[in-house]
Amino acid sequence: MKQIDKLLSFRESIKVVDATLRDGGLVNDFYFSDEFVKNLYKANIDAGVDYMEMGYRASKKVFDESKFGKWKFCADEHIREIIGENDTDLKIAIMADIGRHDKNDFDEKVNSPVDLVRVAAYIHQLPEAIDMIEDAHKKGYETSCNIMAISNTQENDLKAGLEMLGQTPVDVIYIVDSFGSIYPEEMARVVDLYQEFAVKYGKKLGIHAHNNQQLAFANTIEACGDGVDWLDATYLGMGRGAGNCSMELLLGFLKNPKYNIYPVFKFIEKHMVKLQEEGVVWGYDLQYLITGLLNQHPRTAIQFTKDKRKDYSEYYKDMLI
Amino acid sequence: MKQIDKLLSFRESIKVVDATLRDGGLVNDFYFSDEFVKNLYKANIDAGVDYMEMGYRASKKVFDESKFGKWKFCADEHIREIIGENDTDLKIAIMADIGRHDKNDFDEKVNSPVDLVRVAAYIHQLPEAIDMIEDAHKKGYETSCNIMAISNTQENDLKAGLEMLGQTPVDVIYIVDSFGSIYPEEMARVVDLYQEFAVKYGKKLGIHAHNNQQLAFANTIEACGDGVDWLDATYLGMGRGAGNCSMELLLGFLKNPKYNIYPVFKFIEKHMVKLQEEGVVWGYDLQYLITGLLNQHPRTAIQFTKDKRKDYSEYYKDMLI
Numbered sequence: 001m002k003q004i005d006k007l008l009s010f011r012e013s014i015k016v017v018d019a020t021l022r023d024g025g026l027v028n029d030f031y032f033s034d035e036f037v038k039n040l041y042k043a044n045i046d047a048g049v050d051y052m053e054m055g056y057r058a059s060k061k062v063f064d065e066s067k068f069g070k071w072k073f074c075a076d077e078h079i080r081e082i083i084g085e086n087d088t089d090l091k092i093a094i095m096a097d098i099g100r101h102d103k104n105d106f107d108e109k110v111n112s113p114v115d116l117v118r119v120a121a122y123i124h125q126l127p128e129a130i131d132m133i134e135d136a137h138k139k140g141y142e143t144s145c146n147i148m149a150i151s152n153t154q155e156n157d158l159k160a161g162l163e164m165l166g167q168t169p170v171d172v173i174y175i176v177d178s179f180g181s182i183y184p185e186e187m188a189r190v191v192d193l194y195q196e197f198a199v200k201y202g203k204k205l206g207i208h209a210h211n212n213q214q215l216a217f218a219n220t221i222e223a224c225g226d227g228v229d230w231l232d233a234t235y236l237g238m239g240r241g242a243g244n245c246s247m248e249l250l251l252g253f254l255k256n257p258k259y260n261i262y263p264v265f266k267f268i269e270k271h272m273v274k275l276q277e278e279g280v281v282w283g284y285d286l287q288y289l290i291t292g293l294l295n296q297h298p299r300t301a302i303q304f305t306k307d308k309r310k311d312y313s314e315y316y317k318d319m320l321i
Numbered sequence: 322m323k324q325i326d327k328l329l330s331f332r333e334s335i336k337v338v339d340a341t342l343r344d345g346g347l348v349n350d351f352y353f354s355d356e357f358v359k360n361l362y363k364a365n366i367d368a369g370v371d372y373m374e375m376g377y378r379a380s381k382k383v384f385d386e387s388k389f390g391k392w393k394f395c396a397d398e399h400i401r402e403i404i405g406e407n408d409t410d411l412k413i414a415i416m417a418d419i420g421r422h423d424k425n426d427f428d429e430k431v432n433s434p435v436d437l438v439r440v441a442a443y444i445h446q447l448p449e450a451i452d453m454i455e456d457a458h459k460k461g462y463e464t465s466c467n468i469m470a471i472s473n474t475q476e477n478d479l480k481a482g483l484e485m486l487g488q489t490p491v492d493v494i495y496i497v498d499s500f501g502s503i504y505p506e507e508m509a510r511v512v513d514l515y516q517e518f519a520v521k522y523g524k525k526l527g528i529h530a531h532n533n534q535q536l537a538f539a540n541t542i543e544a545c546g547d548g549v550d551w552l553d554a555t556y557l558g559m560g561r562g563a564g565n566c567s568m569e570l571l572l573g574f575l576k577n578p579k580y581n582i583y584p585v586f587k588f589i590e591k592h593m594v595k596l597q598e599e600g601v602v603w604g605y606d607l608q609y610l611i612t613g614l615l616n617q618h619p620r621t622a623i624q625f626t627k628d629k630r631k632d633y634s635e636y637y638k639d640m641l642i
Contacts, residue, residue, distance in 0.1 A: 183574070184505060184539055185546055213570055214532075218505055218539030225506055248607060249534055252614045253504070261614075265607060265634040273631050286569060286586060293573045293582075310594050313586040 010255040013229045015050040018247060019208070021071050022053040022095050023232075023239035027282045028275070030055055030069035036271050037071070037082050040235070045090045046263035047251060051116055053093040054079050059102040079113045091115040091142075096132055098125040103132055109140030118174075120146040123153045126161050130168050137169040144172035144206060144230070150190065151181045151295050162194065166201030172230050173203050177219060180212025180242055180292040184222040191226040206230030209245045211237055212292025214284050216245040221253055235264060236272040241298035241305075242288035281305055286312040290319055331576040334550045336371040339568060340529070342392050343374040343416050344553075344560035348603045349596070351376055351390035357592050358392070358403050361556070366411045367584035368572060372437060374414040375400050380423035400434045412436040412463075417453055419446040424453055430461030439495075441467040444474045447482050451489050458490040465493035465551070467529060471511065472502045472616050483515065487522030493551050494524050498540060501533025501563055501613040505543040512547040527551030530566050532558055533613025535605050537566040542574055556585060557593040562619035562626075563609035602626055607633040611640055 020040060021032060032040075037054075044052045055071030063072060070078050074094045086092060092114050096106075098121035106117065117136040121129035126147070133143045145165055150158060165173055175187075175194055182190065191205070198205050207223040207230070209216035220231055233250040237243035248268065251261045287301035290312070296319070304315055341361060342353060353361075358375075365373045376392030384393060391399050395415045407413060413435050417427075419442035427438065438457040442450035447468070454464045466486055471479055486494055496508075496515055503511065512526070519526050528544040528551070530537040541552055554571040558564035569589065572582045608622035611633070617640070625636055 183542060185542075211535075213573070214535050214538050214567070217535050221504060221506075246535070248610060252534070252610060262634060262637060265637050268607065269631050269633045286589065289569055289573060310590050312590045313583060316583065316586050 011229070012256070013204075014224070014254065014256065015206075015230045016048075016247075016250065016254070016259065017051040017053060017093065017206070017230060017232045018044050018049045018234065019053045019232045019244060020234040020238055020247070021055045023244055024234055024282070025055050025069065025071050026240040027238060028069070028280050029067070030071040032069060032071060034082065039267060039271060041082055041090070043235075043263045043267035045088050047247075047260050048256070048258040049090060049247075051091045051093045053095060053118065054082075054114075055094060056097055056100075057094045057105055058097065058100050059105060061102060062100045074114075076107060076112045076114065083113055086113055093118055093144075095120055096136075098122075098129045098132065101132065103135045106136060106139060106141075112141075114141065116142040116144060118144045118146060119170075120148055120176075122148050123150075123157050123161050126164055130164060133168050133170045142172075143170045144174055145170045146174040146176045146206075146208060148176050149178040149297075150176060151179055155193070158193070159197075162197035166197045166203060171204060172206045173198060174206040174208050174230070174232075175223060175228065176208045177210055177216075179295055179297060180210035180216065180288065181295040182209075182215070182219060183213075184215065184218050187219045187222045188226055191223050191228055195227060204229050206232065208232040210239070210292075210298075211242040211244060211284055212288040212298070216243070217249040217253075220245040220250060236268050238272065238275075238282050241282070241302055242284050242292070243282045287315055290316050294319055332550070333577070334525075335545070335575065335577065336551045337369075337568075337571060337575070337580065338372040338374060338414065338527070338551060338553045339365050339370045339555065340374045340553045340565060341555040341559055341568070342376045344565055345555050345603070346376050346390065346392050347561040348559060349390070349601050350388070351392040353390055353392060355403070360588060360592060362403055362411070364556075364584045364588035366409050368568075368581050369577070369579040370411060370568075372412045372414045374416060374439065375403075375435075376415060377418055377421075378415045378426055379418065379421050380426060382423060383421045395435075397428060397433045397435065404434055407434055414439055414465075416441055416467075417457075419443075419450045419453065422453065424456045427457060427460060427462075433462075435462065437463040437465060439465045439467060440491075441469055441497075443469050444471075444478050444482050447485055451485060454489050454491045463493075464491050465495055465527060466491050467495040467497045467527075469497050470499040470618075471497060472500055476514070479514070480518075483518035487518045487524060492525060493527045494519060495527035495529050495551070495553075496544060496549065497529045498531055498537075500616055500618065501531035501537065501609065502616040503530075503536070503540060504534075505536065505539050508540045508543045509547055512544050512549055516548060525550050527553065529553040531560070531613075531619075532563040532565060532605055533609040533619070537564070538570040538574075541566040541571060557589050559593065559596075559603050562603065562623055563605050563613070564603045608636055611637050615640055 093116040233247040237246040414437040558567040
């Protein structure tokens with residue numbers, strides 16, 4: 001039996017990654033005010049969070065800059081406007097989404113406020129992801145890799161992918177439950193599989209969970225108890241569709257005294273509640289349960305939400321076809 | 322490792338108990354319309370739910386009848402108005418809350434539409450609970466016992482209580498996470514402890530979870546995977562404070578083909594959404610996380626909700642004193 005609860009001790013190697021701007025940005029097209037981002041940065045510092053993901057560095061050749069807030073693109077200069085020289089323990093991350101990025105948009109680390117480049121890819125995109133990881137590593141960044149939608153990936157393909165990733169300089173390999181379809185007992189087995197390769201190649205593991213079945217936090221602490229060190233969370237669980245593991249839940253759970261939940265409450269009451277009042281919608285709802293149960297991408301559920309539909313049973317029938 | 326996910330097989334001994342009227346009634350003072358209750362009854366039948374809890378049978382000597390809906394009192398005649406002769410596989414349950422019940426309000430089973438009497442008690446009330454259990458058993462009812470607030474109960478007291486209960490005719494002993502403070506790994510250990518006595522005395526085990534830390538479903542399937550057979554859930558998680566394990570999540574998880582999630586979606590879109598639109602509030606929010614984390618009764622968090630407060634950080638500070 002794992003000893004993850006009621007322990008008064010803690011694991012120094014755990015890293016908490018705030019993904020509010022990045023996964024949350026998918027909800028409001030990255031239109032966060034500078035005040036929001038500055039206060040989130042301060043809250044993360046006060047809360048003892050280890051990494052703050054500022055958003056995607058999407059290619060402007062792929063996305064129209066006028067249709068998104070700036071955290072879709074995360075220019076170094078925009079990051080610097082928020083964090084200055086960032087003379088703090090909080091490290092800065094951005095995400096490169098394979099197929100929608102351009103590695104030429106990444107300067108040498110020495111010129112950039114970014115510490116960690118997180119590379120997200122579907123399994124079939126791994127060769128391109130590895131190219132990106134190697135490039136970022138050479139430029140001096142820490143790197144991590146999210147293999148997305150693993151619940152739709154054959155185990156043999158996943159093993160081949162982990163073998164490939166193991167041989168790269170990537171620092172952290174992320175388990176990603178993109179569709180929120182994985183139960184904690186299954187998560188334990190997924191972690192086992194990843195651990196094989198992590199141990200073999202000396203990599204760290206991370207977990208990024210979605211809340212379609214109200215299991216994002218449960219899966220995160222399950223993985224944590226199984227030895228996964230890098231834990232993604234977002235304030236009030238803000239993230240695409242059903243959202244993510246909530247920062248307030250995660251910091252309430254973790255025992256390292258460097259983590260403080262109070263600044264998280266402060267930030268939520270000042271900024272997240274306002275977002276919700278302005279009509280930004282995320283979080284558990286039946287349409288997301290349905291895509292989670294059916295192990296599907298939430299895109300149709302997001303449309304259902306946008307259309308303010310409540311005819312869950314009709315939607316369910318449509319999804320079964 | 323438990324084999325509870327991705328299994329195409331199932332355990333016949335599992336029983337799903339719908340507690341919407343009872344735990345949900347704590348949110349709206351049991352003012353459910355007859356149409357709501359009748360449709361819930363039908364939905365439960367169609368969904369393959371095993372037991373439907375109609376509410377409390379509270380003593381009218383303790384509670385003023387004019388201040389609550391009728392499901393606070395669950396008179397046999399009111400139940401009959403909904404279910405008639407109940408010529409279905411769905412069994413009917415009511416709850417007796419020790420100290421607020423009167424065993425004289427329970428007729429002989431042969432005269433009553435009720436199948437199961439669920440007795441809820443704090444550990445110090447167990448002698449009175451046992452008196453009630455024996456009385457109900459003698460009258461011909463199935464019986465279960467909820468020992469409440471076990472996260473605030475010393476393990477030795479709990480063991481003594483389970484030993485006492487084991488020697489009664491009670492059919493099912495419930496694990497109750499009243500404050501939503503238990504993590505799944507801890508739940509596994511609680512189940513172990515209860516199993517000792519369940520095996521020794523030939524009792525079934527049940528689980529009733531609260532969602533303060535978004536763990537009600539996770540704890541329910543954890544307990545299920547550990548051998549607990551009686552699983553409480555409510556439609557859309559409706560229940561006191563942060564609410565309960567959601568029926569839609571639970572039926573999505575269970576593999577027995579007798580369970581159907583579709584009628585649950587139908588009922589939710591027709592009735593539960595309306596309740597929410599009318600201003601009935603339950604479900605995860607930071608004030609409930611706070612009482613869960615601090616292992617406290619949610620009563621101050623419920624007041625915080627009623628007052629429509631959002632100053633979570635002030636509330637947290639007050640709770641730490």
